[in-house]
Amino acid sequence: MATREQPADLYDVAILGGGLAGLTLALQLRKARPETSVFVAEKRPGPAPEAAFKVGESTVELSCNYFGEVVGMKDHLEHDQIHKCGLRFFFPAGDNSDLAERVELGPPLYPPVPSYQLDRGRFENEASKRVADAGADLFMGAFVDGVELGGDHHAVTIVRGGPGGERTTINARWVVDASGRAFILKRKLGLEQSNGHVVNSSWFRLAGGLDIEQWVPQDDAQWFERMKQRGWRRFSTNHLCGQGYWVWLIPLSSGPISIGIVADPRFHPWERMNTLEASLDWIREFEPQLSEALDGRADDVEDFLKIEDFSYSCKQVFSTDRWALTGEAGAFLDPFYSPGSDYIAMSNTFITDIVTRELDGEEVAKRVDAHNDLYLSAFATHLTFYEDQYVFWGNPAVMGAKITANNILYWGANALLFFHRKLTELEFMSEVRPDLERIWAVNRRLEELFRQWHAVDSREWRRGYVGVTDFPALIQRHIQLTAGFDDDALKAQLAANADLMEAVTVLIFNKAAAALGNGAPGDDVKIDPYKVSLEPDRWEADGLLGGSGLTVAEARQGPAGGLESCFADVVAQPALSPR
Template sequence: MVHTPPLHDVVILGGGLAGLTLALQLKQRDPDIRILVLERRALPAPEAAHKVGESSVEIGAHYFDKVLGLGDHLQNKQLRKFGFRFFFSEGRRDIDQVTEIGASRFLSVTSFQIDRGIFENFLGAEVQHRGIELIEGAMVRQIELTDDQTGPDARHQVVYEHEGVSHTVNARWVVDACGRAGLLKRKLNLAEPNGHAAHAVWFRIKDRIHLDQWSDNIEWRERCNPQARWLSTNHLVGAGYWVWLIPLASGSHSVGIVADPAIHPLAAMDSFDKAMTWLERYQPLLFDELDPKRELLQDFAFFKRFSYGCKQVFSADRWALTGEAGLFLDPFYSPGSDFIAISNTYITELIAMDRRGERLGARAQIFDQLFHSFYDSTMALYQDQYPLFGDPEVLPVKVIWDYTYYWGVLAQFFFHQRLTDLSVLASLRTELAECQQLNVAVQNFLRQWSTLSLKRNPAVMLDQAAIPWFAELNRSLNDDLDTEGFVARIRGSHTQLQRLATDILQRAQSDHPGLKADELVLLLPASMLDGGPSDMARMLPEAVN
């Protein structure tokens, strides 16, 4: 008798964050779909799991909460995030006497600090509860992609080993979610370097880091209501690097150093002892906090060059890559879960189309182009920008710009479920292209500005919650828009970015009249350049002076 391997609609290689959330999204879209998830590890994962990616931002949090319906877990088992917060504290122990960027209160859209061990254990139980087959301790040994994609019976083949026994399964779709192992990426020669050279070291301490207690200054402590700075993703910044502090629901704290190797070589921080010596010099307050707790160290890891691209992530030949199996940007602004949400949404749409018998060729190509466009747009926020991270005059302006670009464009598309709406995307083609060009020009301009900046570091808090248009932009993500309203929203964001870019240009040139901005000026309407300050500009100085 000939044994026929079992057939699954989708085999997902990897049962981490990307693979498990994709399985849930696919099952939610189509309850009859047959999914197999192959995970190399044996669950449960340890709490304070040894991973980068604990901090979520608006898109990722919305995906976990509203799209996948996991809000109860997030609210009850994870920590609500108090936004991003930045301190220009290099070499200083008087944190109350340096510039702080952050909000004094929670903004409208919720995000979370996610303990990946707790979350992935929950996701593993949830996929099985929803009838998805998850095999732990499975080692994928071979993937055979069929060349024949014409018929309804076309299938790929996956061979895996489990408890010493080899198994073969057939799959209509194969999705690589195995992280940096990149099984499909290596098989198909899809790896692609990018121009962003940066490294990271990180570790966990089995204790809370209560940053709010780093000063006895009552006025400084009461700037935030509630006094919960420790719940923020705190950034201690300097030229060429930033240090993250992320609290975890398990009671641990995650600490990371991310740096430009041209300024801060990896060799200076690639062990815990070296990292502590580095912190003693550059961020002594954090060193003071950690030095008595060395025995509470839970783990330590580093990546020499963490950022990379991928030639293709979605294919009409019924394979795809998601999460770190495909692309990875930079942990600054925590975009990892955002790009999982976006890629999983495109994959879910392609698989749904396939199950309806629709042709995939053009749609898969367009989705791949869109995803790479989002990647390229976001990469502009990081590439060659690390030198200005220690600039207390320019980085606050960059943060306002970067948030405005993110909340005003990409987050709007995700929150309002327009990522796969090609007719809307086509109608906004001009505005989206101009937003992308403007973002690149502003990033270049900020870099030039920082070369002239005096880098003044006054003892002020630049309160993002006190900027009405900025807080409203965050709140607007929760609106319910029809197609006409959504198109108007993106066109409004396009105009808003033009106005903000004009204000930034005029602000910088008021301090530095000789500052060149030819690239930026060409992208801005003459009426804005010739006019006076906008309503946005009257608020901007409160955030950046």
């Protein structure tokens, strides 16, 4: 893959690891500043296998915009990967033996801003070719055996030809760790930081794929008519959710489907899924329709992989000492909303900004601080989506509200700023920071409210459909990603998105509070969205009611009008017998 037999002595940037993060960073650096000399060391000696390779196959809007437009692989995504039909979720109904009975949340059609399912082997093979074509030096079969951080340059030692093979040391002004869970720099620099989110996962690829629409009687017109076209659901990232777990179903362009269990061990012990046999047994118990679809297909199972307690944070990701971490070498959240590639897009964009400016002689200390802060703050905010929350993963009322609010935050903040190429504009970012802080703060309050709501209302709902497009403000946030706002319009939009989050919080609180014995406060009482809780004896001391904020009537008539379509009690039927 390398265009030269031996690496040069000196590079501008050495990237440790040529996976998703390392390869796309190499492409981005060469596009942003073509004269940058880039060295990439990847320990795998040759091309990756298709399908049964790495995990991380579902992508969402931000990373697709990055891979397509920033890195320049749109043609590959369109022709060689699967154009996906959004994220789709199914919540439990009885023993889960009838998909049509389960409350469904997902788009009725292909969302206008595209996203893709990635066959990771196929993608990385193509990215490797493009890295070489772009003039970066990618060395396959090059194991990074040591890094010495220095004054003007850092030294990176690689070994080629297996253990005991040829050792070569190169120097580079910048070193970027993209080695995934090898954590080369993170360990060396003591940057490890655990977070409170504990989840485990195991997965396998199934040759021949499968189609969840086959699980529903083909004459169930009402169920099929939710979608603009039959057959589209299987191109979504389908999530089969239940208390403490979800199962992903991701079709791959090379033919197989990726099937994975993600579970909180407080509800589903690791031993229930840490072997293929145990996983199949677990699937039989919790997802019987999937189990039936797997029956008799043992020979189609292409691999089995697993990972325990996979979420972690990081103390710092970019440094004025000219090192940086990207991808899983830094921090990793949770795959529920497929944010892994988004964080690669963001960290690579921050790194490209810092590195190219520094190479051009600019003082970048302020940028390094600002980018670290923004990256880690966004990460900490997104962590609240998951930490301690799997307890209500099977509650469609809470999850309908949660996924809606989380999508507003995603499309209305991070993704909006990324699509408009603003994350690295320090002045702009400091001007919009107060609105970002509003969004993050109200989100923290909401996530706590969701747990409280589940504790007082865990009713089962049947046959409901939350169509995503039925809540106008939500689908608008998706469409606005490509609006091409100028600076003033973008600032106004971020402020409007913070207003929307506040209004949505008031309506969700109102819905949740109805489950309390005394019901919710009236429609004309001001509710402070930053003070919501389901602890009525705290309301007065917290100043929840009658002060600042907005009333339910104002929220309904204003930005959050139509949110009702996301509530299970509006769109679904109560289960006849309790769970």
